[in-house]
Amino acid sequence: MYRDDLGKPKTVRLVPNLVAEVVSVTQSSVQPRSASVSSIKALSPSAQLTKQGSGNVRIWKTNTAISARNLQAANAVTLSPVFQGGGVLRALAGGVVVGFKNGTTESQAQAWASSKGYTIKERLSFGNYYLVDTPIGLTSLELANQWQASGEVVSATPNWWRQVQSK
Structure with a gap:
């Protein structure tokens, strides 16, 4: 759960077999894209790029569920869990x-x-x-x-x- 910009509570649901690769618009130090792909492949060797991403985000489908905590533990600084909320996919x-x-x-x-x-x-x-x-x-x-x-x-x-x- 999170709160929107008006402070209203909103619920999102984790999509455990999707991972977002983010080319940061806010971080000043970002891994090269090849490093984030390596991080994805280390977590799920058979991960496949989907057509669901846009802009500075690419969405990867994995054959196994990857928890949000596993992404943090892997220190994958350009990866985000993917959530479903408001009828669309979301990433942090x-x-x-x-x-x-x-x-x-x-x-x-x-x-x-x-x-x-x-x-x-x-x-x-x-x-x-x-x-x-x-x-x-x-x-x-x-x-x-x-x-x-x-x-x-x-x-x-x-x-x-x-x-x-x-x-």
Whole structure:
């Protein structure tokens, strides 16, 4: 479970036989793509690239379930578990979108992020929202939930990659 940018609880379901390979838009140090493919193959030698990815994400299908914790334990910094929610596939692309109270300045937001050991990647074009630079994968979901529960921010939600569907 996570909370959306309005703070409403949302449920997602882990898809255990899919893994997302993310070419980060937030991380400053990223493994070359060949290293992430090696990480996928180490976890599931018969993994196959699917046609479900788009943009900076490629989706791999595995013959065995790979838990989100196994991805973390493998230190696969460009890999994310894949979730199903809202009718689309989702992956944790890195970063947390944090909403602050009106009147919070950019320097105050930066100080808050710094106190947590992170930096502000960018101020978003709507409201008083910032993208905080966090790792790809489960860590971003855990941090979003932790920050939301802390009451220190108005909202915190992972920077989800969402599968694009043609209409």
